Amino acid sequence: MNAASRRRICRALAAFVFFVLPSISRAAENFIIVQSTTSTQNSGLFEHLLPIFTKKTGIEVRVVAVGTGQALRNAKYGDGDVVFVHSEKDEEKFVAEGWGVKRYPVMYNDFVIVGPRADNARIGGGKDAPQAFKKIAEARAPFASRADDSGTHKAELNLWEQAGVDPKQSSGKWYLETGSGMGATLNLALGKRAYTLTDRGTWLSHANKDDFSILVDGDSKLFNQYGVILVNPAKHPNVKAKEGQAFIDWLVGPEGQAAIASYKISGEQLFFPNASLP
Amino acid sequence: MLDKLGTPLPDSSGLSSVRLLPLELRNLSLDIGGRGLIEGVDLYLEDPSLTVIMGPNGAGKSLLLRLMHGLIAPTGGAILWAGVPINAQIRRHQAMVFQKPVLLRRTALANITHALWLRGVPRGRRIPRATQALQLAGLMQHAFTHARVLSGGEQQRLCLARALSLDPDILFLDEPTASLDPASTLAIERLLIEAHHHGTKVILVTHDVGQARRLAHEIIFMHHGRVVEHQPALRFFQQPESIAGRAFIAGDLVL
Amino acid sequence: MSGSIDLDGTLRQIIILYPQLIEIVGLSLRVTLTAVAIATIIGFAIGGILAVSRFPGSSALIAIMNALMGLPPVIAGLVVYLMLSASGPIGVLQLLYTPTAMIIAQTLLVLPIVTTLTCRTCQDLLEEYREQLHSLGASSAAIVQTLLWDGRYRLVTPVLAGIGRAIAEVGAVMIVGGNIDHVTRTMTTAIALETSKGNLTLAIALGIILLVIALAINVVLMWMGKLPSHFANA
Numbered sequence: 099m100n101a102a103s104r105r106r107i108c109r110a111l112a113a114f115v116f117f118v119l120p121s122i123s124r125a126a127e128n129f130i131i132v133q134s135t136t137s138t139q140n141s142g143l144f145e146h147l148l149p150i151f152t153k154k155t156g157i158e159v160r161v162v163a164v165g166t167g168q169a170l171r172n173a174k175y176g177d178g179d180v181v182f183v184h185s186e187k188d189e190e191k192f193v194a195e196g197w198g199v200k201r202y203p204v205m206y207n208d209f210v211i212v213g214p215r216a217d218n219a220r221i222g223g224g225k226d227a228p229q230a231f232k233k234i235a236e237a238r239a240p241f242a243s244r245a246d247d248s249g250t251h252k253a254e255l256n257l258w259e260q261a262g263v264d265p266k267q268s269s270g271k272w273y274l275e276t277g278s279g280m281g282a283t284l285n286l287a288l289g290k291r292a293y294t295l296t297d298r299g300t301w302l303s304h305a306n307k308d309d310f311s312i313l314v315d316g317d318s319k320l321f322n323q324y325g326v327i328l329v330n331p332a333k334h335p336n337v338k339a340k341e342g343q344a345f346i347d348w349l350v351g352p353e354g355q356a357a358i359a360s361y362k363i364s365g366e367q368l369f370f371p372n373a374s375l376p
Numbered sequence: 377m378l379d380k381l382g383t384p385l386p387d388s389s390g391l392s393s394v395r396l397l398p399l400e401l402r403n404l405s406l407d408i409g410g411r412g413l414i415e416g417v418d419l420y421l422e423d424p425s426l427t428v429i430m431g432p433n434g435a436g437k438s439l440l441l442r443l444m445h446g447l448i449a450p451t452g453g454a455i456l457w458a459g460v461p462i463n464a465q466i467r468r469h470q471a472m473v474f475q476k477p478v479l480l481r482r483t484a485l486a487n488i489t490h491a492l493w494l495r496g497v498p499r500g501r502r503i504p505r506a507t508q509a510l511q512l513a514g515l516m517q518h519a520f521t522h523a524r525v526l527s528g529g530e531q532q533r534l535c536l537a538r539a540l541s542l543d544p545d546i547l548f549l550d551e552p553t554a555s556l557d558p559a560s561t562l563a564i565e566r567l568l569i570e571a572h573h574h575g576t577k578v579i580l581v582t583h584d585v586g587q588a589r590r591l592a593h594e595i596i597f598m599h600h601g602r603v604v605e606h607q608p609a610l611r612f613f614q615q616p617e618s619i620a621g622r623a624f625i626a627g628d629l630v631l
Numbered sequence: 632m633s634g635s636i637d638l639d640g641t642l643r644q645i646i647i648l649y650p651q652l653i654e655i656v657g658l659s660l661r662v663t664l665t666a667v668a669i670a671t672i673i674g675f676a677i678g679g680i681l682a683v684s685r686f687p688g689s690s691a692l693i694a695i696m697n698a699l700m701g702l703p704p705v706i707a708g709l710v711v712y713l714m715l716s717a718s719g720p721i722g723v724l725q726l727l728y729t730p731t732a733m734i735i736a737q738t739l740l741v742l743p744i745v746t747t748l749t750c751r752t753c754q755d756l757l758e759e760y761r762e763q764l765h766s767l768g769a770s771s772a773a774i775v776q777t778l779l780w781d782g783r784y785r786l787v788t789p790v791l792a793g794i795g796r797a798i799a800e801v802g803a804v805m806i807v808g809g810n811i812d813h814v815t816r817t818m819t820t821a822i823a824l825e826t827s828k829g830n831l832t833l834a835i836a837l838g839i840i841l842l843v844i845a846l847a848i849n850v851v852l853m854w855m856g857k858l859p860s861h862f863a864n865a
Contacts, residue, residue: 131728131809136827139824140827140828144812145812160728160809160811160814161811162728162809163810172716175716175717175718176717176718176722177716177717177718177727177728281826281827281828281829282827284829285827285829303828304828304829305828305830305831307829334717334718336717336722336723336725
């Protein structure tokens with residue numbers, strides 16, 4: 099083996115030592131992985147909330163933000179310590195099937211229907227969400243759906259059901275199924291001048307609003323409940339149960355609840371703490 | 377004990393004790409794609425004279441050389457070096473120079489030390505031997521020049537120097553000066569004569585009658601894939617036995 | 632239109648995010664360069680061996696490597712994710728959502744490119760050297776080493792191609808890394824995030840920075856490759 103190939107191998111080993119090894123050894127650090135949703139991440143809540151928790155407990159919280167369906171699936175496979183999503187039925191199922199220990203309600207935010215100033219379906223100012231959906235369907239006005247199995251998507255489907263409409267039949271015509279996160283769907287809605295259902299938090303923090311505004315809100319059917327669950331360590335021994343539970347306890351305790359309430363965008367509160375006290 | 381380059385060896389273990397001669401080709405044939413390129417060749421070479429294989433283009437000279445060196449396998453017949461069929465061990469005591477110089481993208485010196493490395497020469501001996509070979513070929517001033525920048529003649533001299541640095545018992549050359557100028561050709565021929573003096577058996581393929589006259593002790597004349605004549609050089613040039621041979625020496629086109 | 636690109640705002644945003652920008656760029660470079668380094672070592676070796684040795688299945692392997700050049704990054708990410716998942720075969724290593732996982736995924740993406748291009752380069756060189764190396768009695772291993780060194784300037788191309796493919800992809804690193812802030816957020820996942828948040832200006836600014844970095848790497852490597860440009864047939 100000549101000098102040249104030896105040099106190359108040395109360089110490679112150096113690369114391995116300096117780049118790969120450090121990340122392997124960091125596996126022992128004090129952190130938990132929380133599977134949560136893109137809408138929660140996009141609202142900016144975590145940037146506000148997590149540093150407070152870490153400062154108090156020294157536990158780093160690493161958030162993986164995907165759709166609700168994917169978050170629960172990831173947790174089912176043991177790739178997370180805590181689940182923090184907003185889809186009550188699926189969360190109950192998750193616990194019932196033994197993948198989670200216990201579901202704690204944490205906070206709620208609400209969904210809003212946004213649309214262009216033109217508002218062809220004339221839903222602006224309404225307080226009845228299913229009624230607004232019905233008007234949109236009748237007017238065949240463009241509507242952007244996340245169609246990605248997320249909490250927001252499930253809430254949207256619920257409203258269509260209550261409105262007595264099956265929008266999937268018009269998929270590709272006026273009902274646009276993006277299969278994407280909230281931000282991407284909003285971008286598409288703006289581009290196509292379409293109505294869409296979004297959580298208030300994502301809407302407020304979405305930089306690109308064009309001439310769109312909130313047309314319908316305040317309906318109790320638009321309330322979006324968040325729950326937090328510890329992944330069951332009995333099913334997945336790698337789960338950091340102690341730290342995970344510490345996070346949950348903090349979230350539903352007075353400090354966490356206050357931190358949630360104090361998060362505001364442009365002076366407006368996004369999330370409303372409603373954890374039931376023990 | 378002197379090695380083939382004429383320098384004293386530190387010990388005699390470096391000198392091969394393998395007797396490669398006589399070389400015997402028995403009913404050798406080579407068929408490729410249904411065409412018989414070499415047919416029924418019987419040859420017996422036993423003394424270390426400078427042998428030249430001659431013939432018109434397409435006669436099969438280069439193929440015969442490659443068969444002897446073990447680069448191609450025959451489809452029929454046998455190639456025996458002192459009774460042993462050609463194998464990798466035997467090839468280690470041979471070297472070959474091709475018509476077009478084949479040099480790596482590195483310095484002249486590095487090309488030779490690389491070949492010595494391939495042959496398993498220990499690290500400490502490589503540079504001295506390579507330097508010696510370069511000196512012999514008159515290329516010392518180009519030792520650290522990138523080999524491919526050298527002129528055609530210099531490149532071919534380098535290939536020959538490389539071959540000689542390996543201390544081969546048998547040296548094959550396939551039309552080494554075909555595309556070289558007269559000065560380079562002369563330099564190469566001088567090196568060959570000197571190598572032969574020091575004990576290397578040289579087997580040279582050429583279609584240049586003049587070169588054959590200058591160098592050969594023994595002529596093998598080929599035509600259409602067959603060995604037509606095998607004679608001492610003097611006798612071949614004065615009295616060729618075959619019509620083809622006669623025509624070739626006279627400079628006619630041999631069909 | 633309020634959604635249009637605002638260059639002044641871009642500059643301000645970048646300055647505000649300055650420390651985080653260094654972090655993101657640093658991670659992108661670390662992940663990609665490490666992955667390419669590993670893929671290069673393995674790819675040079677395999678590519679060289681495939682060019683030099685014929686063994687049962689070698690042609691099939693070459694064809695497969697060729698095809699894998701078009702492997703969608705998302706698929707590479709999914710495969711690695713399923714392996715590293717806590718429920719997966721090597722989940723015990725707890726590598727999911729770490730830069731190491733991202734390095735593994737990108738190595739998988741870059742390996743076919745390096746292998747295939749190395750194999751082709753070595754095959755070309757072998758045409759020229761085969762007989763001479765055979766005459767010198769070189770073993771297969773020795774031939775591979777000789778060809779790799781001889782083709783060293785041409786072999787910069789597969790490395791550049793690998794870097795380009797890795798630094799620009801988002802599918803693989805997003806799935807196996809999770810785009811975790813301060814931990815596994817790279818330039819491309821940050822761009823994806825800012826786009827989904829509607830911060831288009833910032834996304835484009837990040838994209839421009841990414842391109843500038845890629846250009847810088849290309850310039851450096853091409854300069855290294857051009858050093859012997861006055862040599863014939865380099």
